[in-house]
Amino acid sequence: MRVHLRNPDRIETVPGPAAVAEVLAHLDIPPHTVLVLHEGELVTAEHLLGEDAEVEIRPVISGGAGPTCVICRSPAVIEEPRHRAAWCSVHFVDHVQSQVRKAIDQAPGLGARERMISYDERVLIAVSGGKDSLALWDILLALGYRVDGLYVGLGIGGYSTRSGEVCRRFAEERGVRLHEVDLAGVYGYTTPSGAQATGRSACGVCGLSKRYVFNRVAVDHGYEVLATGHNLDDEAATLLGNLLRWQDTFLARQQPVLPADGTNQVRKVKPLYRLSEREMAAYCVLRGIDYVVEECPLVEGNTGHELKAALDVIEARSPGAKAQLLFGFLDRRERFAAADDRGEQLAACERCAMPTTGQVCAFCRQQERIHAALPLAAAQP
Ligand code: SF4
Ligand SMILES: [Zn+2]
Ligand SMILES: [Zn+2]
Numbered sequence: 001m002r003v004h005l006r007n008p009d010r011i012e013t014v015p016g017p018a019a020v021a022e023v024l025a026h027l028d029i030p031p032h033t034v035l036v037l038h039e040g041e042l043v044t045a046e047h048l049l050g051e052d053a054e055v056e057i058r059p060v061i062s063g064g065a066g067p068t069c070v071i072c073r074s075p076a077v078i079e080e081p082r083h084r085a086a087w088c089s090v091h092f093v094d095h096v097q098s099q100v101r102k103a104i105d106q107a108p109g110l111g112a113r114e115r116m117i118s119y120d121e122r123v124l125i126a127v128s129g130g131k132d133s134l135a136l137w138d139i140l141l142a143l144g145y146r147v148d149g150l151y152v153g154l155g156i157g158g159y160s161t162r163s164g165e166v167c168r169r170f171a172e173e174r175g176v177r178l179h180e181v182d183l184a185g186v187y188g189y190t191t192p193s194g195a196q197a198t199g200r201s202a203c204g205v206c207g208l209s210k211r212y213v214f215n216r217v218a219v220d221h222g223y224e225v226l227a228t229g230h231n232l233d234d235e236a237a238t239l240l241g242n243l244l245r246w247q248d249t250f251l252a253r254q255q256p257v258l259p260a261d262g263t264n265q266v267r268k269v270k271p272l273y274r275l276s277e278r279e280m281a282a283y284c285v286l287r288g289i290d291y292v293v294e295e296c297p298l299v300e301g302n303t304g305h306e307l308k309a310a311l312d313v314i315e316a317r318s319p320g321a322k323a324q325l326l327f328g329f330l331d332r333r334e335r336f337a338a339a340d341d342r343g344e345q346l347a348a349c350e351r352c353a354m355p356t357t358g359q360v361c362a363f364c365r366q367q368e369r370i371h372a373a374l375p376l377a378a379a380q381p
Helices: 020-026 089-105 131-142 157-174 183-187 191-198 202-220 232-244 248-253 277-287 303-317 321-331 333-339 362-373
Strands: 002-005 010-013 034-038 041-043 054-059 078-080 085-087 122-126 146-153 178-182 225-227 267-269
Touching (some): 020 034, 041 277, 085 089, 089 131, 122 131, 122 202, 131 146, 131 157, 131 277, 146 183, 146 202, 157 178, 178 183, 183 191, 183 202, 191 202, 191 362, 232 248, 232 277, 232 303, 232 321, 248 333, 303 321
Parallel strands (some): 002 054, 122 146, 122 225, 225 267
Antiparallel strands (some): 002 010, 034 041, 034 054
8 A cells, every 4th residue: 555654755655455553563653643544534543454545644743844733833733724724632622622612602593592502401412433423422521511322223234233332332431321222123124124125225214213213212211402423514415415406494404403393302403513524533533532434334325425525526626615505504594494394293103102294203104114024023022
């Protein structure tokens, strides 16, 4: 593989495949002194790099030739063109936490005295094992909120096994509570088997299942708020998708704070909406948070992925474009508010009592279709 080293700039060839830790050992570089980037993303020590990988290694402690921290002027570990700023590791962690602080205290749509989350509320955070949700859990705990985690086992082979392990370890190490719901054990199907049974896309089945379980667990356990790790890149891509199809109702509901509009529902919040994917990866690396770097193997069918790639092209040419798109929309959100009539139509699902705009909720209908096609799975509890 080709390894690009900085300060001074040079290229080394290292035999692959090899884990990041092995590459660093081969080059005689102490791991804590560098950040390793593969395809533009920060990667952790266990990340496996292929024979043809192109890797960049950036010193954390540079010789002084590189950018310096905007706060303390010591050598910077990360630059963010969007903010036209660079930070040392201490001040980068501060920067990320202060962006979450700002999201919580000044979220669009809230009054001057209202907060996305208040200190007397119990928060449930949906964790996937990926960087965003685990970083958010870490940040909310650091800011002093009362936060428990929820992991939904989707039954996506080794990816789900590893994701569950990472979440459990995170909770154990910090002595915090993690709820777990295994789709197969509780509802009798996995994401792949549910997709096969219904003929729907895996992401369609998965998304509906997760949204339902998140709300259900939050309601059943008396949490007031459900937090998810959607970041700036996720929200900008969702916005672009909604705009391309002019889905007014979705646009009306695309907000960092979605109030509970009915019984058996909790408020949903996205405290990372001001932070990019790259910032979250860097935060995890700098805070020593172990996360699953690999992507879900079923992500191919996810249209959000293509929209993200399209926005990346624009962002590379004009840094800040994603933030402008999203924040500009949030400033104008009132223009779409009239399209949100969901609150008026909500009633309790006949089968599960969760909120729905019909008689039977979409999740119960999906489950019925799955169980009709998967009788053996239906026999499970
Ligand atoms: S990529 Fe699709 S199937 Fe995989 S976890 Fe995300 S929504 Fe679920
Ligand atoms: Zn600094
Ligand atoms: Zn239902």
